[in-house]
Amino acid sequence: MNILRLSTRREEQQMSVKRVKSLLFYEAAGTPSGRIVRTLIERGPLSAREIGLSTGLAKSTVSTALHELRLASMVIDRRPANGRSHGVGRPATVVSLNPQAGTCVGLLIGAEHMQLIVADVSHAVLSDRTLHLGTDYSVAEAPGRAAEMLEQAYAELHLSRDTLLGVGIAVGGPVNPLDGRVLRPGGMPNWAGVDIRAMFEPVLQQAVFADNESNCSAIAEMTWGAAVGQEDFVFFTVDLGVGGAIVSHGRVVTGIAGGAGEFGHISIDPAGELCRCGNRGCLELHASLRRPLELASRRLDRPVDTEELIALALAGDVGCQRLLTDTAEAAGRGLAMVGSAINPGLVVLGGRAALAGELFMAPLEAAYDRHTLVKRSDVAPEAATRFVASRFSRNSACMGAVGMVLRHYGRRC
């Protein structure tokens, strides 16, 4: 990206950090500058025209406010990334927040690792690191390890911790929005009942926002991925587990206790096999990649992991293809239940199953259409449910944790 102008002096940086924080935390949400800063923090670089459309401000108001924000080193002009230019003319300049005006951190708490991403308010990723901890790391040590990771990242970037606007934390279980506690986690039973914010805020000394992995992944798709500009969609993941999120009116639906979007635990057979969640016959037992991996490993008489299973199928192994398409069919049948309840306009498929491309997507879509109420043939193309693959195959939850902080401030307008 070609940055046209960028103030680098230390005092200017500190000025603009202070100014961003004051616009975000203290000033009237309604001022044109405040609205523009919040829009840019949520949506990333935009043209003046897009800022007008998004904020509803008049062209002249946007222009005056941008002039002031430029003088204060709050925003900078950039040439747009490729693909933003239309036609043959000179591409329109986009405006972004000054990258030095603030940073956000995303932290993913995995069963065996933690991942930490630092991004700035212009939406650029500055650092991405992973710490492997092993299965037996204790919940109590997590905040301290996270603080170390954060300190290292900021030291390497030569960035002041004062630039930090907040830390978003993604965890592998539903987070109750009423009390901030992790609820019935699947893969990480140690974390059940933990109040993430109360545990991490005193150690990190930062505003902490917490949500579950799938909800964070949906935020990543809305902010940078396959669902930019979409106010209503379903995010559906198929990996070693099955999960998802529902976005309605531009916000992730949490449910009263944080349990919304737990599509993998829709019980499709009340007399079926026992699930890790304590119910029977959950969709996850039929539609995750766990069983195909077991069967592929047995067939090849050696351990096969997800990446290899998909690579073998894409290379033409008919057995591995069948294992994936059977899973896609079961997943589509389960998603069809969600379809009859929600009738989404867009489904974003996440998780590593999406890496198989059409091999997985085509039977998923066909099974969805076969078993849901509103079928493709019932409606005009614009009223049919569209399916797209996630843009993030691996990084989505941690990027979404960054996005959660950005959106938190953006949504205040």
Add this chain to the structure above:
Amino acid sequence: MNILRLSTRREEQQMSVKRVKSLLFYEAAGTPSGRIVRTLIERGPLSAREIGLSTGLAKSTVSTALHELRLASMVIDRRPANGRSHGVGRPATVVSLNPQAGTCVGLLIGAEHMQLIVADVSHAVLSDRTLHLGTDYSVAEAPGRAAEMLEQAYAELHLSRDTLLGVGIAVGGPVNPLDGRVLRPGGMPNWAGVDIRAMFEPVLQQAVFADNESNCSAIAEMTWGAAVGQEDFVFFTVDLGVGGAIVSHGRVVTGIAGGAGEFGHISIDPAGELCRCGNRGCLELHASLRRPLELASRRLDRPVDTEELIALALAGDVGCQRLLTDTAEAAGRGLAMVGSAINPGLVVLGGRAALAGELFMAPLEAAYDRHTLVKRSDVAPEAATRFVASRFSRNSACMGAVGMVLRHYGRRC
């Protein structure tokens, strides 16, 4: 209701109708008077304090605007209905729109009948009539018959048609929000593909709003019923069919093609019996009152209808009780799937099954809790899913069609 002051002179009535229409259609949404009128039209009679809370206007602004609106005969003061007074003191006066300032019509299109309700902007029902047409009435004759019903109602009420703000129409199938057409109706196949608005607007000469029965019923619950003040809930009906609606952020979720909330057509057994919708093994086949009625009729060797089945069960007939509790269990198991996807804070049970009270509600709730992901025992009481019976057992869709018009204007602020 004790109306303290009410102008009845013809010219005053015409003035205030004009003024309401101008506030609703033409004036800046942001004026205090406009915001107050829209709040009253959506929510019905409120105290000055409640108006302040709902609009966010300062006490003095509300007071000045109400004074002007009183002078213009736009609003009137009333003593509140019973139950609105708190403690021993004199109950606070509530303000309502002048009933003469505007009327709304709700029209329900049934398989064999049409129902028409006239209400005024103060939320009082002025007229409620039903026209039986028989199963073979043609779609083409419906608008004309509706116009006759409307004309008769206004003539009997000695009301000018100029007071009419709009007609809400409830139909027994999903209505596509993109093109206004009825989609795959279950009980009324004749109506498939009909553009309700295009068909009724030229005949009724009024603004027409259309949605399906269950969505309208959810609006009735939000406006007058069991979900007043609730921004997020699931409405679930069990009657001869099974259906429902999802309300998120205070709005009914339509889905991309109008198919959201079709809980009865969640296919729970892909190899099951054929459903009227063309899928197999839909929830409706297991959880509607149709099969219990057949079994009760066979058992008693004469036709038994819904009301009698419920009356027999409530009177202690153990067979009829079992038919209802088995249905409640199947319905709860199906609703548990919706629960794992949405985790609602509130479920409003509608349809005539709700008339059986705890006999139906208790096994429904127990089956829901058994099969959904987040269980009552997992969370604090305030994070558990609450179940309440609908306030309307019969009239809900037609009342909701009235509410749809009121909310249409209310929501503009």
